[in-house]
Amino acid sequence: MNAKEIRKLFPILNQEVNGHPLVYLDSAATSQKPLAVIEAVKHYYEWDNANVHRGVHTLGSRATDAYEGAREKVKRFLNARNTEEIIFTRGTTTALNLVASSYARSVCREGDEIVITLMEHHSNLIPWQQVAKATGATLKYIPLQQDGIITLADAENTITDRTKVVAVAYVSNVMGVVHPVKELAAIAHRHGAVMVVDGAQSTPHMKVDVQDLDCDFYALSGHKMCAPTGIGALYGKKELLEKMEPIEFGGEMIDFVDLYDSSWKELPWKFEGGTPIIAGAVGLGAAIDFLEDIGMDNIHEHEEKLSAYAMNVLPVMEGLTIYGPASGKRPGLVTFNLEDVHPHDLATFLDAEGIAVRAGHHCCQPLMRWLKASSTARASFYLYNTEEDIDRLAESLRRTKEYFSDAIG
Template sequence: MNTKEIRQLFPILHQEVNGHPLVYLDSAATSQKPVSVIEAIKHYYEFDNSNVHRGVHTLGSRATDAYEGAREKVAKFINAGSTEEVIFTRGTTTALNMVASGYARVICQEGDEIVITPMEHHSNLIPWQQVAKATGAVLKYIPLQEDGSILLQDVEDTITERTKIVSVTYVSNVLGVVNPVKAIAEIAHRHGAKMVVDGAQSTPHLKVDVQDLDCDFYALSGHKMCGPTGIGALYGKKTLLEHMEPIEFGGEMIDHVDLYDSTWKELPWKFEGGTPVIAGAVGLGAAIDFLESIGMDEIERHERQLTAYAVERLSEIEDLKIYGPLTDRAGLVTFNLGDVHPHDVATVLDTDGIAIRAGHHCCQPLMRWLQVSSTARASFYLYNTEEDIDRLVASLLKTKEYFGHAIG
């Protein structure tokens, strides 16, 4: 299936914005949804809507089968050892907070170390700050190279025998850096630490194999991979999840309750209290079916080709600065155009029907490391084309002319 055929499957792309055909370059924030995902959610609500794991009636059985079927698809998609290792969450943020609160707060003590990087999204930074404050653990950072990448030698130098947790993004949502998480996991394990991976930006774009990575926990969001909002997953090694405490209590996650004590269900349900996001799981399962029909290797190839083209074209614009490595990067380009504020850049682009992200991208420490307050970001997915990038470049040249006094 070529890109033109793929684009036909995304209804939202077939519209004009401010009198221009929409060019959507903000998939790192959230991806668009194909017809198959929209129809799967619609079908659930029209024919199968019921609660799961409760009723013995037909609708309840259908809903439960659809919900647990989606879990099986997630497990296969990331190559988890079993469905017991896949916990449905609201998204990456919830999943990382579950690990921080339910696992790290229990095992960390004063003087222990938690190692992350300055490129982390706030969702993979603030939870560890809170663990450090609550336990007396020390938060340490792997230093970045000039282009924003990290060296394994710096990882070796940062992780020590006191390190309990290493948590790193697989793909930076600002720099486009693809971190060597498999090698980092090996170093972490050699020192007795557990490896946590923020997979929000990697799962939609790369073939992920959590067993090959040998990470201990892996978090992902459905809405960045053609699925609906409000659904994601936490992968955890079974032995760790069995000893990890739930952080949300109520219906469905219990085994036995009496007046003064309770026990929990087996995995994965002990972490899924209350009515889950059933339609979201159904939509995520449909999104996985869609991505696999295209092929993750093909998606990665297409995005790398687009990104190389984007870097080449954007580099032609005088006074435009690109952040992150110029080669071997994931499908996004973060930049600034002279002294023009990124919000102004994004506003002018929007008048031409081009949607990009502007701001600190939930990475304020990284912005300070880059010595800027904010940046503009164009991010690509399987439905984007070189023509989209040409439209972006033409609009940026128009922006540069309009704000000529702020350039140079």
């Protein structure tokens, strides 16, 4: 199935925006949803809607089967060892905050270290800032090379025996860099630290094997991989999760409640207090089925071809600056600025021609300062995009440049 055929499976893409056929180039912010996912959520609400785990009636049993079936699909998708290692969350941000609040605050002390990079999304930066403030640990950054990559030599020099946590995005949401997380995990483990992976931008686009990576925690968001908003997951090694305390308390996650003390359920439910995101989990399971039917390797190859095509077409434009490595394969995104045009103005002009891109600091303000840019524009591709979409982007960028050149002149 090619991208044009896949595109037809996404109802939202079959529309015009401002009189032009929609070109959606903002999948790094959120992906669109195929009909299979929409129908799965609709079916749940029409036929199976009930709370899980608690009821013995038929609807409750079907809802529980669907919810726990989705957990099994996430486990298989990530190649985790068992379903106890999969915690449903609201998304990557919630998952990373769970690790920071429950694990890191319990192991970090004054003088310990938490190591991240300058290009982390705020959701993989601010939680570690808060842990450092609360515990007295030091937040350290692996330095970036001129093209925005990190080297293993710099990682070796940054990670020490005082390091307790290394937390890095598998794929940068701005620079288009794929970090060597497997090698970083090996370095972290040699020093007795755990490896936390922000998988928000990797999970939708490539095959992920948490056992092969040997990461200790891995966070993902469903809405970036064709699933509904508000659902995500945290993978954690069982031996670590068992030692961690929950950070949300109430129904569903308890075993026994007395007047002055309570005990928790076993994994994974001790971290899922309250009524869970059942419909979201059903949608996530359907999204995994959809992606696996197409093939993660096929998706990854398609996006690399699109990025290579974009890197051939866009840099020829005078005044266009592209951020990130100029050579090598990159995932499906290109971040850029057009000389003398603010990214927000650029995005507004593109939107007038039916092209959706992201403009702003992309929740990476420290990285923007390193780039000496207040904000950038970003075009991100997914399985439903084509080379024709990139051609439309290039043509519109040329018209944007001409328009603002005439206005300035």
